[in-house]
Amino acid sequence: SQQGEEDPQALSIQEGENATMNCSYKTSINNLQWYRQNSGRGLVHLILIRSNEREKHSGRLRVTLDTSKKSSSLLITASRAADTASYFCVTIFNQGGKLIFGQGTELSVKP
Amino acid sequence: EPEVTQTPSHQVTQMGQEVILRCVPISNHLYFYWYRQILGQKVEFLVSFYNNEISEKSEIFDDQFSVERPDGSNFTLKIRSTKLEDSAMYFCASREFLNQPQHFGDGTRLSIL
Numbered sequence: 559s560q561q562g563e564e565d566p567q568a569l570s571i572q573e574g575e576n577a578t579m580n581c582s583y584k585t586s587i588n589n590l591q592w593y594r595q596n597s598g599r600g601l602v603h604l605i606l607i608r609s610n611e612r613e614k615h616s617g618r619l620r621v622t623l624d625t626s627k628k629s630s631s632l633l634i635t636a637s638r639a640a641d642t643a644s645y646f647c648v649t650i651f652n653q654g655g656k657l658i659f660g661q662g663t664e665l666s667v668k669p
Numbered sequence: 670e671p672e673v674t675q676t677p678s679h680q681v682t683q684m685g686q687e688v689i690l691r692c693v694p695i696s697n698h699l700y701f702y703w704y705r706q707i708l709g710q711k712v713e714f715l716v717s718f719y720n721n722e723i724s725e726k727s728e729i730f731d732d733q734f735s736v737e738r739p740d741g742s743n744f745t746l747k748i749r750s751t752k753l754e755d756s757a758m759y760f761c762a763s764r765e766f767l768n769q770p771q772h773f774g775d776g777t778r779l780s781i782l
Contacts, residue, residue: 591770598778600673600760601712603770646712655700655767656725659712 562590562630562647564663572668577634579663581647582627588650590623592632594643595662601646604632639669671695675761675774682751683782690746690777692761701744702762702771703736705729712760718744748779756781 562581571577583590592604607614607623607630614621620633630647644662674693682688694701703715716726718736735747744763748755758778762771 589768595712598758600773600775601762603772606770608768650768655764655771656702656714656717656727657704657712657762657771658714661711 562649562658563660564645564647566663567661568664568666570666570668571637573637573639575637575667577637577641577665577667579632579645579647579665581630581632581660583630583647583649584628585649587625590621590630591648591650591657592619592621592630593646593648593659595646596643604645634665637665637667639667641665642667671772673761673763673772673774675759675777677777678775679778679780681780681782684753685750688748688751688779690748690759690761690779692744692746692763692774693742694744694761694763695765695772696742698763698765698772700724700764700767700771701736701738703746704760704762704773705757706760706776707754707757715746715759751779751781753781755779 562583565580589608591606593601595601605616605621607621618635623630644664646659646662648657676691701718706712716730717724737745758776760776762773764771
Protein backbone atom coordinates (compact mmCIF):
# COMPACT_ATOMS: atom_id res chain seq x y z
CA SER A 559 0.00 0.00 0.00
CA GLN A 560 1.02 3.61 -0.39
CA GLN A 561 0.52 4.60 3.22
CA GLY A 562 3.06 4.58 6.01
CA GLU A 563 2.51 1.96 8.65
CA GLU A 564 3.29 3.02 12.21
CA ASP A 565 4.56 0.76 14.93
CA PRO A 566 3.68 0.25 17.73
CA GLN A 567 -0.05 0.90 17.47
CA ALA A 568 -0.11 2.09 21.08
CA LEU A 569 2.61 3.24 23.45
CA SER A 570 2.25 4.18 27.10
CA ILE A 571 5.11 5.83 28.99
CA GLN A 572 5.78 7.97 32.05
CA GLU A 573 6.42 11.67 31.81
CA GLY A 574 10.11 12.34 31.31
CA GLU A 575 10.76 9.14 29.39
CA ASN A 576 11.60 9.03 25.69
CA ALA A 577 9.10 7.78 23.15
CA THR A 578 10.12 6.12 19.90
CA MET A 579 7.71 5.46 17.08
CA ASN A 580 8.56 3.69 13.85
CA CYS A 581 7.18 3.90 10.35
CA SER A 582 7.61 1.69 7.30
CA TYR A 583 6.53 2.40 3.75
CA LYS A 584 6.68 0.52 0.48
CA THR A 585 7.38 2.82 -2.46
CA SER A 586 9.97 5.47 -3.24
CA ILE A 587 9.33 8.90 -1.76
CA ASN A 588 10.34 12.53 -2.14
CA ASN A 589 9.86 13.25 1.53
CA LEU A 590 8.28 11.88 4.65
CA GLN A 591 6.33 13.88 7.19
CA TRP A 592 5.18 13.29 10.73
CA TYR A 593 1.88 14.68 11.99
CA ARG A 594 0.24 14.71 15.41
CA GLN A 595 -3.45 14.58 16.16
CA ASN A 596 -4.80 15.36 19.58
CA SER A 597 -8.07 13.63 20.36
CA GLY A 598 -10.90 15.17 18.35
CA ARG A 599 -8.70 17.87 16.88
CA GLY A 600 -7.01 18.63 13.60
CA LEU A 601 -3.65 17.39 12.43
CA VAL A 602 -0.54 19.34 13.26
CA HIS A 603 2.53 19.08 11.08
CA LEU A 604 5.60 18.23 13.17
CA ILE A 605 8.52 17.71 10.85
CA LEU A 606 9.39 16.99 7.22
CA ILE A 607 12.46 15.01 6.20
CA ARG A 608 13.53 14.84 2.58
CA SER A 609 14.69 11.68 0.91
CA ASN A 610 18.31 12.88 0.79
CA GLU A 611 18.37 13.57 4.54
CA ARG A 612 19.11 10.95 7.17
CA GLU A 613 18.27 12.78 10.37
CA LYS A 614 16.48 15.93 11.39
CA HIS A 615 15.84 17.65 14.72
CA SER A 616 13.18 20.05 15.89
CA GLY A 617 13.14 20.87 19.58
CA ARG A 618 12.50 17.61 21.44
CA LEU A 619 11.80 15.75 18.21
CA ARG A 620 14.33 13.71 16.29
CA VAL A 621 13.41 12.01 13.03
CA THR A 622 15.53 9.53 11.12
CA LEU A 623 15.02 8.23 7.62
CA ASP A 624 16.52 5.11 6.07
CA THR A 625 15.47 4.96 2.44
CA SER A 626 17.28 1.66 1.88
CA LYS A 627 15.04 0.07 4.50
CA LYS A 628 12.07 2.28 3.66
CA SER A 629 11.68 3.19 7.30
CA SER A 630 11.60 6.21 9.56
CA SER A 631 11.52 6.78 13.28
CA LEU A 632 10.27 9.62 15.46
CA LEU A 633 11.87 10.11 18.85
CA ILE A 634 10.30 12.42 21.41
CA THR A 635 12.70 13.11 24.25
CA ALA A 636 11.70 14.05 27.81
CA SER A 637 8.05 13.44 27.08
CA ARG A 638 5.29 15.50 28.66
CA ALA A 639 1.65 14.74 29.34
CA ALA A 640 0.80 17.24 26.58
CA ASP A 641 2.53 14.93 24.08
CA THR A 642 -0.36 12.50 24.48
CA ALA A 643 -1.78 12.19 20.96
CA SER A 644 -1.80 10.02 17.87
CA TYR A 645 1.25 10.28 15.62
CA PHE A 646 1.24 9.58 11.90
CA CYS A 647 3.96 9.25 9.30
CA VAL A 648 2.85 10.38 5.89
CA THR A 649 4.45 10.14 2.49
CA ILE A 650 3.61 11.97 -0.70
CA PHE A 651 3.60 9.92 -3.88
CA ASN A 652 2.35 12.18 -6.56
CA GLN A 653 2.43 15.80 -7.66
CA GLY A 654 -1.10 16.35 -6.42
CA GLY A 655 0.30 15.94 -2.96
CA LYS A 656 -2.49 14.01 -1.30
CA LEU A 657 -1.54 12.56 2.06
CA ILE A 658 -2.21 8.92 2.82
CA PHE A 659 -2.53 8.21 6.53
CA GLY A 660 -2.07 4.95 8.38
CA GLN A 661 -3.61 4.03 11.71
CA GLY A 662 -0.94 5.91 13.61
CA THR A 663 0.71 5.33 16.96
CA GLU A 664 -1.41 6.31 19.93
CA LEU A 665 0.96 7.74 22.53
CA SER A 666 -0.13 8.11 26.14
CA VAL A 667 2.19 9.98 28.49
CA LYS A 668 1.24 9.55 32.12
CA PRO A 669 2.08 12.34 34.57
CA GLU B 670 1.16 32.17 12.65
CA PRO B 671 -1.47 31.96 9.89
CA GLU B 672 -4.06 29.22 10.35
CA VAL B 673 -6.60 27.31 8.33
CA THR B 674 -10.02 28.02 9.80
CA GLN B 675 -13.10 25.87 9.42
CA THR B 676 -16.73 26.64 10.18
CA PRO B 677 -18.89 25.47 11.75
CA SER B 678 -17.06 23.39 14.33
CA HIS B 679 -20.11 21.10 14.63
CA GLN B 680 -22.95 20.65 12.17
CA VAL B 681 -26.03 18.55 12.84
CA THR B 682 -28.18 17.80 9.81
CA GLN B 683 -31.14 15.61 8.98
CA MET B 684 -30.49 12.77 6.56
CA GLY B 685 -31.25 13.82 3.00
CA GLN B 686 -30.42 17.46 3.58
CA GLU B 687 -27.61 19.35 1.89
CA VAL B 688 -24.72 20.67 3.94
CA ILE B 689 -21.91 23.09 3.14
CA LEU B 690 -18.69 22.98 5.10
CA ARG B 691 -16.56 26.07 4.93
CA CYS B 692 -12.83 26.59 5.07
CA VAL B 693 -10.58 29.61 4.86
CA PRO B 694 -7.13 28.40 3.79
CA ILE B 695 -3.95 30.31 4.53
CA SER B 696 -3.96 33.32 2.24
CA ASN B 697 -0.90 32.68 0.06
CA HIS B 698 -1.50 28.95 -0.32
CA LEU B 699 -2.24 27.48 -3.72
CA TYR B 700 -3.24 23.87 -3.04
CA PHE B 701 -6.35 22.90 -1.12
CA TYR B 702 -7.58 19.61 0.23
CA TRP B 703 -10.48 17.96 2.02
CA TYR B 704 -10.09 14.88 4.19
CA ARG B 705 -12.50 13.07 6.43
CA GLN B 706 -12.19 10.86 9.49
CA ILE B 707 -15.00 8.58 10.52
CA LEU B 708 -14.95 8.01 14.28
CA GLY B 709 -12.28 5.49 15.18
CA GLN B 710 -10.97 5.19 11.64
CA LYS B 711 -8.11 6.57 9.56
CA VAL B 712 -7.98 10.01 8.05
CA GLU B 713 -9.05 9.58 4.41
CA PHE B 714 -8.28 11.81 1.45
CA LEU B 715 -11.32 13.15 -0.39
CA VAL B 716 -10.19 15.73 -2.95
CA SER B 717 -7.43 18.10 -3.93
CA PHE B 718 -7.96 21.42 -5.68
CA TYR B 719 -5.52 23.63 -7.55
CA ASN B 720 -5.87 26.46 -10.03
CA ASN B 721 -9.65 26.50 -9.60
CA GLU B 722 -10.18 22.89 -10.49
CA ILE B 723 -10.12 19.45 -8.93
CA SER B 724 -6.69 17.89 -9.41
CA GLU B 725 -7.45 14.55 -7.80
CA LYS B 726 -10.35 12.86 -6.03
CA SER B 727 -10.79 9.60 -4.21
CA GLU B 728 -13.44 6.97 -4.83
CA ILE B 729 -15.29 8.37 -1.81
CA PHE B 730 -15.75 11.68 -3.60
CA ASP B 731 -18.71 10.72 -5.77
CA ASP B 732 -21.45 12.85 -7.34
CA GLN B 733 -22.84 13.58 -3.90
CA PHE B 734 -19.82 15.79 -3.19
CA SER B 735 -18.62 19.01 -4.76
CA VAL B 736 -16.02 21.64 -3.95
CA GLU B 737 -15.87 25.29 -4.80
CA ARG B 738 -13.69 28.30 -4.28
CA PRO B 739 -16.37 30.95 -4.61
CA ASP B 740 -14.07 33.89 -3.90
CA GLY B 741 -10.44 34.54 -3.13
CA SER B 742 -10.58 33.26 0.42
CA ASN B 743 -13.18 30.52 0.96
CA PHE B 744 -13.01 26.85 -0.02
CA THR B 745 -16.21 24.89 0.47
CA LEU B 746 -17.25 21.25 0.49
CA LYS B 747 -20.90 20.60 -0.37
CA ILE B 748 -22.56 17.30 0.40
CA ARG B 749 -25.90 16.82 -1.28
CA SER B 750 -28.56 14.49 0.11
CA THR B 751 -26.56 13.49 3.17
CA LYS B 752 -26.52 9.91 4.41
CA LEU B 753 -25.95 8.51 7.88
CA GLU B 754 -22.53 7.24 6.83
CA ASP B 755 -21.43 10.79 6.00
CA SER B 756 -21.14 11.42 9.74
CA ALA B 757 -17.47 12.17 10.33
CA MET B 758 -14.90 14.86 11.05
CA TYR B 759 -14.10 16.79 7.88
CA PHE B 760 -10.71 18.46 7.67
CA CYS B 761 -9.61 21.13 5.27
CA ALA B 762 -5.92 21.59 4.51
CA SER B 763 -3.82 23.89 2.39
CA ARG B 764 -0.24 24.31 1.36
CA GLU B 765 1.82 26.87 -0.46
CA PHE B 766 3.98 24.82 -2.80
CA LEU B 767 4.62 21.21 -3.70
CA ASN B 768 6.76 19.37 -1.16
CA GLN B 769 5.69 21.75 1.57
CA PRO B 770 3.70 20.56 4.59
CA GLN B 771 -0.04 20.73 4.56
CA HIS B 772 -1.66 22.88 7.23
CA PHE B 773 -4.90 21.54 8.64
CA GLY B 774 -7.89 23.22 10.19
CA ASP B 775 -9.46 21.93 13.39
CA GLY B 776 -12.21 20.23 11.45
CA THR B 777 -15.99 20.25 11.27
CA ARG B 778 -17.79 17.47 13.08
CA LEU B 779 -20.72 16.49 10.88
CA SER B 780 -23.51 14.51 12.51
CA ILE B 781 -26.27 13.14 10.29
CA LEU B 782 -29.47 12.18 12.11
